[in-house]
Structures are given as C-alpha cells and as structure tokens.
Amino acid sequence: DVAMTQSPLSLPVTLGQPASISCRSSQSLVHSDGNTYLNWFLQRPGQSPRRLIYEVSNRDSGVPDRFSGSGSGTDFTLKISRVEAEDVGIYYCMQATHWPRTFGQGTKVEIK
Amino acid sequence: EVQLLESGGGLVQPGGSLRLSCAASGFSFSTYGMSWVRLGPGKGLEWISGVSASGATIKYSASVEGRFTISRDNSRNRLYLQMNSLRADDTALYYCARTFGADYWGQGTLVTVSS
Numbered sequence: 001d002v003a004m005t006q007s008p009l010s011l012p013v014t015l016g017q018p019a020s021i022s023c024r025s026s027q028s029l030v031h032s033d034g035n036t037y038l039n040w041f042l043q044r045p046g047q048s049p050r051r052l053i054y055e056v057s058n059r060d061s062g063v064p065d066r067f068s069g070s071g072s073g074t075d076f077t078l079k080i081s082r083v084e085a086e087d088v089g090i091y092y093c094m095q096a097t098h099w100p101r102t103f104g105q106g107t108k109v110e111i112k
Numbered sequence: 113e114v115q116l117l118e119s120g121g122g123l124v125q126p127g128g129s130l131r132l133s134c135a136a137s138g139f140s141f142s143t144y145g146m147s148w149v150r151l152g153p154g155k156g157l158e159w160i161s162g163v164s165a166s167g168a169t170i171k172y173s174a175s176v177e178g179r180f181t182i183s184r185d186n187s188r189n190r191l192y193l194q195m196n197s198l199r200a201d202d203t204a205l206y207y208c209a210r211t212f213g214a215d216y217w218g219q220g221t222l223v224t225v226s227s
C-alpha cells in the first residue's frame with residue numbers, strides 16, 4: 001500500500017496568519033492517465049469530512065480561495081493564506097491513484 | 113443536493129455480522145463509483161472498500177478483505193457493506209462517500225464490536 005505521511009501532526013495557528021501542511025507519499029501519485037490524484041479533506045469537530053482540494057490543486061465548490069494545494073510526484077502541500085476560526089479541525093491528505101486508497105495520519109489544526 | 117444517508121450500525125459481539133446501507137439521492141447514483149471509509153476511535157480515516165458504477169470493479173483494503181463485502185443496487189440507489197467476522201478493531205464510524213476520491217460524504221453510522 002502507498003504510505004501517506006503528513007507533517008506536522010499538530011499545528012497551533014494564529015488567526016489571520018498563514019498555515020501549511022505537508023503530505024508525502026511512498027510512491028509517485030502520477031497515474032497512468034497523466035493525472036495526479038491527491039486530495040485534501042477537512043474534518044471539523046462533530047462533522048463528516050469535507051473534501052477541499054482534488055487532483056493536487058483544484059478547489060471543490062464552495063471552498064474559500066484562502067485554501068490552496070500544490071506539489072507533484074510524491075511531495076504535496078496544503079496552504080491556508082489567512083487562518084480563520086472555522087478552519088479548526090483535522091486535515092487529511094488522501095491518494096486516489098493507487099489501490100487501496102490511503103490517507104495520511106491527519107494534522108490537527110487549532111487556534112493558539 | 114447530493115445526500116448520502118448511512119444506516120445499519122449498532123453493537124455486535126466479536127465474530128458477529130452487520131450489514132450497513134447507504135441511501136443516495138440528489139445525483140445519478142448509477143453513474144458514480146462509491147466508497148466506504150471508516151474512522152476508528154483515536155485513529156485517522158481509513159478507506160476500506162470501493163465499487164465502480166456498474167459494480168464490475170470492487171476493491172478492498174487488506175484489513176477487511178475476505179471479511180467484508182461491498183455491493184450496490186442501482187435500481188434502489190443504495191450502497192451496502194456486509195461485515196462478517198467482526199473484531200474489536202472494526203469499531204468505528206462508517207461513512208459512505210461518492211466516488212473513489214470521496215467528493216461527498218454521509219454523516220456516518222457507528223459500529224461497536226464488543227462483548
């Protein structure tokens with residue numbers, strides 16, 4: 001299975017400041033079709049996960065533009081340009097290139 | 113509006129069985145692959161199974177292969193997960209999600225395996 005490693009696992013942030021989460025895969029996530037299927041999710045306390053980013057850098061409908069994704073191959077990053085209170089929760093990366101799909105361990109974002 | 117509603121969770125003894133169901137609405141169910149993902153206590157998300165739109169392609173994680181069976185009924189817009197030989201470490205909140213990339217999620221159904 002493809003191992004997904006996130007860092008940091010805990011991220012205290014200041015409101016209005018930027019934040020960044022890293023995700024690395026044990027194998028390249030470039031699919032044979034040429035696309036890279038790396039997604040980011042946020043699970044807010046008491047809620048179901050919500051997909052934020054798909055295929056590395058595409059924001060899902062309704063996701064604020066302060067969220068951005070980047071990366072290629074095995075190294076990926078989720079950035080929040082200015083953290084807001086509603087951004088608190090656990091962030092997961094997930095690869096959807098290989099079977100079985102696999103998630104990172106999760107990064108808990110909290111306000112300082 | 114895409115809606116996914118899981119049901120069928122509950123308390124079961126080790127070695128027992130449960131069948132989860134996911135009712136889908138708000139999209140053309142028969143044209144989308146579907147997944148089951150779980151969140152165990154103190155753990156992260158774990159993708160456990162997926163089925164293609166037609167049902168022809170089925171995948172499992174190693175942790176459930178041979179014990180769990182995914183299926184779908186496109187005439188009823190329903191996704192299922194038959195869980196046999198349940199173990200304590202199967203205790204989790206089970207979500208159904210649309211597509212293999214999990215673009216929409218249900219609210220989850222809780223499965224507790226305990227004697």
